[in-house]
Structures are given as C-alpha cells and as structure tokens.
Amino acid sequence: MAKRTPDSPPPEPVVARIRLRYARRGRLRFTSHRDFARAFERALRRAGVPMALSAGFSPHPRISYVGAAPTGMASEAEYVEIALTERLDAETVRAAVDASLPPGLDVVDAVVARGGSLPDRIDASVWQIRLPGLEVDAVAAAVVTLLAAESVPVQRLTKEGRRTVDARAAIVSATARVDDLPDQPCAILDVVVRHVTPAVRPDDILTALRTVADLVPPVPPLATRLAQGLLAEDGQISDPLAPDRERLPAAEGDAPDAAPLTGSAVASDR
Amino acid sequence: MPIESLFPRLEPLLPRVQKPIQYVGGELNSTVKDWDVAGPDGTVRWALMYPDAYEVGLPNQGVMILYEVLNERPDVLAERTYSVWPDLEALMREYDVPQFTVDGHRPVGAFDVLGVSLPTELGYTNLLTALDLAGIPILAAERGDEHPIVLAGGHAAFNPEPVADFIDAAVLGDGEQAVLEISDLVGDWKQAGRPGGRAQLLLRLARAGGVYVPRFYDVDYLPDGRIRRVAPNRSGVPFRVDKRTVSGLDDWPYPKTPLVPLAETVHERMSVEIFRGCTRGCRFCQAGMITRPVRERSITGIGEMVAAGLVASGYQEVGLLSLSSADHSEIAEIATGLADRYAGTNTSLSLPSTRVDAFNVTLANEFSRNGRRSGLTFAPEGGSERIRQVINKMVTKEDLIRTVTTAYGAGWRQVKLYFMCGLPTETDADVLEIAELAMEVIRIGRQVAGTKDIRCTVSIGGFIPKPHTPFQWAPQLDHEATDARLRLLREAINSDRSLGRAIGFRYHDGRPGIVEGLLSRGDRRVGAVIRRAWEDGGRFDGWSEYFSFDRWITAAEVALAGAGVDVDWYTTRERGEHEVLPWDHLDAGLDRRWLWADWQESLTGREVDDCRWWGCYDCGVCPSQGTQIQIGPTGRTLLPLPGLRPVLAPPAASASAPVG
Numbered sequence A: 001m002a003k004r005t006p007d008s009p010p011p012e013p014v015v016a017r018i019r020l021r022y023a024r025r026g027r028l029r030f031t032s033h034r035d036f037a038r039a040f041e042r043a044l045r046r047a048g049v050p051m052a053l054s055a056g057f058s059p060h061p062r063i064s065y066v067g068a069a070p071t072g073m074a075s076e077a078e079y080v081e082i083a084l085t086e087r088l089d090a091e092t093v094r095a096a097v098d099a100s101l102p103p104g105l106d107v108v109d110a111v112v113a114r115g116g117s118l119p120d121r122i123d124a125s126v127w128q129i130r131l132p133g134l135e136v137d138a139v140a141a142a143v144v145t146l147l148a149a150e151s152v153p154v155q156r157l158t159k160e161g162r163r164t165v166d167a168r169a170a171i172v173s174a175t176a177r178v179d180d181l182p183d184q185p186c187a188i189l190d191v192v193v194r195h196v197t198p199a200v201r202p203d204d205i206l207t208a209l210r211t212v213a214d215l216v217p218p219v220p221p222l223a224t225r226l227a228q229g230l231l232a233e234d235g236q237i238s239d240p241l242a243p244d245r246e247r248l249p250a251a252e253g254d255a256p257d258a259a260p261l262t263g264s265a266v267a268s269d270r
Numbered sequence B: 001m002p003i004e005s006l007f008p009r010l011e012p013l014l015p016r017v018q019k020p021i022q023y024v025g026g027e028l029n030s031t032v033k034d035w036d037v038a039g040p041d042g043t044v045r046w047a048l049m050y051p052d053a054y055e056v057g058l059p060n061q062g063v064m065i066l067y068e069v070l071n072e073r074p075d076v077l078a079e080r081t082y083s084v085w086p087d088l089e090a091l092m093r094e095y096d097v098p099q100f101t102v103d104g105h106r107p108v109g110a111f112d113v114l115g116v117s118l119p120t121e122l123g124y125t126n127l128l129t130a131l132d133l134a135g136i137p138i139l140a141a142e143r144g145d146e147h148p149i150v151l152a153g154g155h156a157a158f159n160p161e162p163v164a165d166f167i168d169a170a171v172l173g174d175g176e177q178a179v180l181e182i183s184d185l186v187g188d189w190k191q192a193g194r195p196g197g198r199a200q201l202l203l204r205l206a207r208a209g210g211v212y213v214p215r216f217y218d219v220d221y222l223p224d225g226r227i228r229r230v231a232p233n234r235s236g237v238p239f240r241v242d243k244r245t246v247s248g249l250d251d252w253p254y255p256k257t258p259l260v261p262l263a264e265t266v267h268e269r270m271s272v273e274i275f276r277g278c279t280r281g282c283r284f285c286q287a288g289m290i291t292r293p294v295r296e297r298s299i300t301g302i303g304e305m306v307a308a309g310l311v312a313s314g315y316q317e318v319g320l321l322s323l324s325s326a327d328h329s330e331i332a333e334i335a336t337g338l339a340d341r342y343a344g345t346n347t348s349l350s351l352p353s354t355r356v357d358a359f360n361v362t363l364a365n366e367f368s369r370n371g372r373r374s375g376l377t378f379a380p381e382g383g384s385e386r387i388r389q390v391i392n393k394m395v396t397k398e399d400l401i402r403t404v405t406t407a408y409g410a411g412w413r414q415v416k417l418y419f420m421c422g423l424p425t426e427t428d429a430d431v432l433e434i435a436e437l438a439m440e441v442i443r444i445g446r447q448v449a450g451t452k453d454i455r456c457t458v459s460i461g462g463f464i465p466k467p468h469t470p471f472q473w474a475p476q477l478d479h480e481a482t483d484a485r486l487r488l489l490r491e492a493i494n495s496d497r498s499l500g501r502a503i504g505f506r507y508h509d510g511r512p513g514i515v516e517g518l519l520s521r522g523d524r525r526v527g528a529v530i531r532r533a534w535e536d537g538g539r540f541d542g543w544s545e546y547f548s549f550d551r552w553i554t555a556a557e558v559a560l561a562g563a564g565v566d567v568d569w570y571t572t573r574e575r576g577e578h579e580v581l582p583w584d585h586l587d588a589g590l591d592r593r594w595l596w597a598d599w600q601e602s603l604t605g606r607e608v609d610d611c612r613w614w615g616c617y618d619c620g621v622c623p624s625q626g627t628q629i630q631i632g633p634t635g636r637t638l639l640p641l642p643g644l645r646p647v648l649a650p651p652a653a654s655a656s657a658p659v660g
Helices: A027-030 A035-049 A090-100 A134-146 A202-213 A242-246 B007-016 B061-071 B084-096 B121-134 B175-193 B197-208 B288-291 B299-313 B331-341 B360-367 B385-388 B399-408 B428-449 B480-492 B510-519 B524-535 B550-561 B567-571 B592-601 B622-623
Strands: A016-024 A063-064 A074-084 A105-112 A124-132 A154-157 A160-168 A171-178 A186-195 A220-230 B044-052 B076-082 B113-117 B149-153 B216-221 B228-232 B270-273 B316-319 B348-350 B375-381 B414-421 B455-462 B505-507
Touching: A016 A090, A027 A074, A027 B007, A035 A063, A035 A090, A035 A105, A090 A105, A105 A242, A105 B113, A124 A202, A134 A186, A134 B505, A154 A202, A154 B216, A186 A202, A220 B007, B007 B084, B007 B428, B044 B061, B044 B175, B061 B113, B061 B175, B084 B121, B084 B480, B084 B567, B113 B121, B113 B175, B121 B510, B121 B524, B149 B175, B149 B197, B175 B197, B270 B299, B270 B375, B299 B316, B299 B331, B331 B348, B348 B360, B360 B375, B360 B399, B375 B399, B399 B414, B399 B428, B414 B428, B428 B455, B455 B480, B480 B505, B505 B567, B510 B524, B510 B550, B510 B567, B524 B550
Parallel strands: A074 A220, B044 B076, B044 B113, B113 B149, B270 B316, B316 B348, B375 B414, B414 B455, B455 B505
Antiparallel strands: A016 A074, A016 A105, A063 A074, A124 A186, A124 A220, A154 A160, A171 A186, B216 B228
C-alpha cells in the first residue's frame, strides 16, 4: 500500500520574520528551555499569530531559538525568531504574545527582521550574579585570583556525562560591587563571558571561584543575564536587534524581504 | 491571621532539586485569591491534593474540575498541592519548609479542608508524607481544631478503610456538588464561631449524608479475622453512606479554562469528558461499576467545551475522555463534526481507543484525517474466548482480527493490545492464547498492509480484584504464579522468530499488584501496614524505581503480627457470600445480591449485555440512587463555527490583540 500523504495543501509561504527579545523573571526563571518552547508555541496560538508552518503530517510552527539561559537563571535578554505568513508590525506581535504568556515570561522587544543572521550577532553575554551573604571584599579578592590564573578547568555534569571547561578563558571581564541588604551583606559580580563551546555558565564561574579562592556562597546565588550581543574591542556588547532597526526604511512593513535570511536557521526546538 | 507565602523560603532550595518548575505554580488559568477574600471567618479555604508527582497530578481532571467549581464561589478559595519528590522532601525537612500549595505557596496546614484525590491505592504513602510535611498529625484522632479536615475522594475512596486512621472523612462518587455543600457546612460552622470544634463539624458532615466519617463507625472482628460487623457509634449517622451522582453533564462544563502548566506533564492536551459512567459490565472494572449510570454530555455541549477550552489553553490536541468513548450515542457525529470544524487548524483530536471493533477504527481514521497514523490501542483484556466470557468482555477472536485488519488496511502501522493475567478461573492455556492472537494479528497485518513494517505490542498486567465489582470475592493470583505465567507467554511469543520480532511484549511483574491488592481490599487493620511502610521510607509506590516489595512485606509482617491475618489473607483468599466486606457499609448503589449473582454467572461464562441498549438487568444503581441513564441521540449537529481561533489583527487595525 502506498504511503499516506497529507491531504491538506502545502503550508503557506513565509512572508516575514520577527525577532523577539524576552525576559525570564522571578520564579519563572526555573522554566527550562523545553518548557519555554511549549509555552511559547501555545501563546502564539492563543494570540492568533499567523505562524508559518513546516510541511508534513505534524506541521509545527517555524521558530528559531537562539541559545537559552540555563534553567534556574534569570534573563533579560533571550532571543527568538518567528516566521509569519502575514506582515504584521513588530509591536502588535510583541504585545499579543506577551499578553498570552504568563507574567514572568515577558516579551520586551521586537523587530521585523531585515535579513542577516541573528545568531551571528551574538557572541558574548553580560551576567549579573547576586551573592547574598558574601562580603564584597572577599568576592573582589577571589576575582583577582581568578583573573590572574592562566586557566581554571571546572567540571560540570551534563546529559552527556562529566565535561570539563576552562572557565577562565571565557571570561572577558569580572568585577565585584556591593549591594548589601538590611540584614546581611551582599556582593554583586558583573561578568562578561564569551560564548564558547561548551558554554561557560555562571555556575561554572562560581565553581572556578571556589576552586581558586575557596569562595563558597552560603545561599544559592541569583544569576541574571542582562544582555547578549557582539563583543566590541572596548568590551561593550552590541544590541543584536539594532541592525534590523538601523536599516529600517521609512515605511515600516512595506520593505521587501530582499536579503535572504541566511544562516538564521538555528534548529527549531522540535 | 495573615498567611504569608512560603515561596521566599522555598526558593533557595529549588536550584538544588530536579525539575524545580513543578513547584513554582504560575500555570495559565490558575487562580490566587486573597486569603481573606470573604473575610477571615467568611472564607472557606480548600487545599486540593493529588498525592503523586506534579507531572501526573496537574492534568488530573477531577482536581481541575473541583478547583474551578470551588474558585467560582466568591466565598471560597481553592489551591492545589502535589507530592514533592524525595530530593525536595529532604530539603524541606532540613530547612523546616512545610507542605505548600503551588498557587499561593501557602502552608497546607493553614487551610480549612485538605481535599485529597485518591485515584490509586499506591499513593497512600504519599498522602502520609504530605500530612507530615504539612504539620498535620498523621492520625486523624490526634488532630485538633487548628488542623484542616482531611477529606478523601476519588475511586480509591470507595474503600477508604485502609486509610481510615489518616483521613477525617471521605466522599464517594462525583465531587462537583459535594464540595459546594461541604463548603456551605464548613462556612456556616465557622461563621457561627465553630461550635463544638472539630468533632461537631465532623458530626454535622456525617449527619448531612453522603460524607463518610470513619471515626463514627466501629468495626468488630470475628475470632477468625473476618469482620463481624460495622456499625455507627453516634445517633443520626447513617448505616450506609451513599455515593454522589451528578446528573446533567451539560450543566457542569468543567474545566472551562483548563490549567496549562509550564512543566512537562503526562498529557500535553486538553480533555473533555464526553460521558461519565459505563455499563458495559466488564466484571473486573471498578470504574465501570462505581460510576453508573451512564450520563452523556450532548454533542453540542462537547462542541462548546472543545471550542472554549482550546481558546483558553492554546493546546493543539483535544482528548475526548470517558471509560469507553466510542460508546457515546453520537460519537460518529461528534467525530465528523469536530474534524470538519477544525480542518486546517492544525488541531488534533484523540479518543482513548480501547473498544475492539471496526467502527472504532473508522472513528480513529476520522480523527487523524490529516495527521500521522501511528498506533491504535485495543483492550481484549483476556487471551481466550472462554476467559473473555468470564470477565464479560464480549469480544470474539473474529472481532479482533476484523478490527486489526481494518486498522492495518487504513494505514495504521502499530496496534497495541491490552491484556490481564491472573483473572478468575484462568489457566496457563488462556494466557498462552495471547501469543497465538498476536501472531495472527501480525500475519494478517502484513498481508493487508503489504509490508513487513508493522508492529503489535502486547501489554499485560496482573489482575487485581477491586471492591464494588463482581470479582470483589475473587482470589488474587499470587505473584509467583503471575510471573511464571508471563514468562511462559514471553517464551511462546519468542518461539517464532519472524513473527516474534514484530511483537513487542510489555509486562508488569506481579509484586506491586499484590501490594495494590492488599490496599484495595484491605480493612482498617491495613492502616498500620501503610504507616509502617511509610515510616520505613515508602514513597511514590506507583513508581517502579521507588517501589520496594520487601519493604511492604516486612511492614505487613510487623504491623499485622498477632492479628491473625496476613497479606495472603487479604489478597489470594477467596471470600464467601456472607462475609462482611470492609466496604459493605459504603454504597455505590450496586445491589450486593446482583454482584454475587454476576460473580457466580462469571464462573459459568455467562455474559451480560449493556443496559443502555438491551434493557435493565437490575444492578440496583438507578433505583437506589434515584438516578437514570442519560443518553442521546439528541439529533443535533456541530455547525461550522466562525472565529474559532483568535486572529491577530494586521497593522492597520488596533494594536490591542484579541487574546483569550
């Protein structure tokens, strides 16, 4: 017997892509990437966003996620690109999807893609790590030791087993400052980390600080990704959505999608 | 007294546990009300618990329905709580964080009522963990006015005797109306200044009818260990407690706004219950016996719930639930109507398909018009024609072959068959026929599909006799014999290499079934066994990686020492007609004489037809409960609905999005 093929017509073509920046805040920082992907797809359906679908028996919306902060860490700067079958202005989509996601998963920025690859505009992250219970001097001293080291290999348990990464090599800069609470000291560590493979995460940096300087936080630290983008010579991080805004023609929404969206095909979640 | 959120104390523990998202709440359509939403004494507060992991408990329809029904009342607040895994339990004990609700992260111990759904007996140890973590004394007798009333419901509550020491009360049957009546009673009692304290409240509940309060019933035993009698020890408390039955399902379209979790759960879809109850009369099936009579939701009521639920949830799949969904009087119209309505919307429909007939395949084809055809599931339950007559599963071998032929011919590639082992009067030969059936299925399947690339999975588990069924008197097969029989079956399947390769064999070893059997038909003396097993570390007994047979057997030996009864006495022993069963004072509506007659008829293989189509056979439910069968056909149809899905406005229109 011949194989069944879907009776439905082929999926509608992609006419536009929208790039969104979202934040994962508060208790919803415990959302894993898979959890977010499911919630995001449902939110798109609830909001009625005209998503472009893949072909086949189980069509799924064409969504490209760019990295993802580790589960349990907050973020103000996560990125995702969606493909639409209709032209819509970015703010309409942003507001609708944001309203359909639970508070704590907040869509904070959106642009219509003008071409180019979003992942190519990201090679570093800015992390803020709150360390309640630690004195800033102790943290600052540990950071000096860490930065002075040639390399600091740390181990992390992943799905593939134990992996070793050099935490020092990925650190562009690290500084400690004070943000004491009424009842206890609190240090804040600002770190700029280069994206390497495997990724160096805030917990790797904390492991490195423990390795080189015995720095052990008494309560779990709270790490928040503040920004992602391209690392410039001066150590600044660029906004990865800026190129889409900069090349904005006068009449938004009328511009043809001339530039091929090459390289942006980060594997969709499913 | 204001109740503060426990979240700040829980939060530092979460990075240290597996899948922390399951403990943070924030589900779409969840509700957090002010603690004093109707004043400190005017508010009735329910914590609803499902005593298993969040991933299993969140999709539970019962909890979801009651959560919504209760929260619709302005003077009631309801929150949910689930079992925490042992990693978090250890941390909660270390840092003194009590059992919490996931909605407001409020301490469970501060609520008025802790409503616990008891879907299966293997969750009993998890109930004890939750009580203990909540700071509620394990023993109901040791609780004071400051503790919640622990109220059990769900199918296992039809014999709550093994947990009688741990619960304050139980409700049998449908909960929708019961929880509202109980809320009224609790609310009145609180507003009146809690006269007579906890004991008086329980007495009021027991006297109101339909609420079983174990402490108001004494159990006496005969010298040989059997029960002599169960009798009320207070005036005004009924001798028998009736079950609750909701009539008119269209009036109860819950859940209206299904909870959508962030965490991954066992069912990633929304569900609509298309009817409640089942009168097919399968003699092993407790659910079918205790939920009678059949009450259908109308085709239009179903259409409305599907439409509203999809908009509210964003789900892509709808499951049409019931005990035997293909039996809805208008199922074909429902299937076609929904498939037409949602054509091209990328929405899929599913029917838990277990009925063995070709019509079921037609339905499944309709549901998967534009979807993948992966697998279909059928439940012949018994391997031989004879044993299927014993259990009243009226399916012939020809039915089964015709059904799978239709399925493979329509493009399905995998057929799953469910069976039971250890049924009354069963011999090795009955079970070995399963191998022949499966091989026949593959032979025919390869023929009609024109490919060798088809599969048949045989899934088989041990039969456990359940209360309120004709098999409540039956001996359970011991686990050694169950395992031996399953070994023989596996060898038989593997005896033909070519066919055997296409047959998957899944089985459950017989030992957890013995513990479930002990808890299913146990009496109050089994409570000590549960407590002992829990003290010895018993948790998540429904999960094979946590279940320990030895722990339970040791617990039973210690706790039942001197009682003159043991695990075998509760499980593998056949009961006599006049033995007082632990649940005889709890009324599911079934006439005990009918149950006994049906048990006797099963032994001679005499079958009973479904009363929906063939007339009443006097099971006793309708007259004793004042209920009746409610089925269609209504003759109504599902018309195409405009605006089924929200559509985001193009840029010209307003920026405010029509979000549900």
